[in-house]
Amino acid sequence: MYLLPMLAWLSLIFDFSSQTYTQQSIIPFMQKHIQEHRLQQAVPNVTIRYNHSEIRAKTDPYKFVEFIFRKGAHLFMYFMLGLFAHLALLPWVKRLMLRVPLALLIVAVFASLDEWNQSFTGDRTPTPLDVLVDLSGAAIGQIVLLIAIAIWLRVRRPRSGHIYS
Numbered sequence: 001m002y003l004l005p006m007l008a009w010l011s012l013i014f015d016f017s018s019q020t021y022t023q024q025s026i027i028p029f030m031q032k033h034i035q036e037h038r039l040q041q042a043v044p045n046v047t048i049r050y051n052h053s054e055i056r057a058k059t060d061p062y063k064f065v066e067f068i069f070r071k072g073a074h075l076f077m078y079f080m081l082g083l084f085a086h087l088a089l090l091p092w093v094k095r096l097m098l099r100v101p102l103a104l105l106i107v108a109v110f111a112s113l114d115e116w117n118q119s120f121t122g123d124r125t126p127t128p129l130d131v132l133v134d135l136s137g138a139a140i141g142q143i144v145l146l147i148a149i150a151i152w153l154r155v156r157r158p159r160s161g162h163i164y165s
Contacts, residue, residue, distance in 0.1 A: 003088045005084050006085055006088045009080055013081065013114055017124075018117065019121070021123040021124050022122075022123060024070075026065075026069055027062045027063070036061060039062065043064055043065065045057065045058050048064070050129065051127045055067050074130060074134055075133060076137065077134075077137065078134040081107055081110065081134075081141075082103055082104065082138030082139070082140075082142055082145075083145060085102075085103040085106040085107055086100070086141075086142065089106075096149070100142045103138070103142060104138055104139060107134065107135060111135060111138075114134070115128070115130055
């Protein structure tokens, strides 16, 4: 039951990673709807170094926004995959503190396979750094899940019987 959502999410990730960079680019949309000088005013004056390249926000604001958007998408997609992997493990792994690292291991394997898949896709650059971004998203998902479980257990806990406790 819990395995199906994870497999569906994996197929969505695989579909995205099979698209070329050009197919996924939001730069043409931004260029059509946002004037470059307006975007330059909105972005911070920062330079990001990532995978042997430099992205200067003020010099190329479209590239900067797209970079932030893409890495945010990685975080979100793998945040969700981490949650789905955790749920998929529920029937087999009863100990919570064992499910968390196993869910992260599942994500690491699939993130690595995703980068490998990108090596066969036109104008895409697979990089181990993206696997780390993906794992970060999954780790954040596990932390959020642990916090949610702790809150849920605290709310469920019967009160001590004191009227003001």
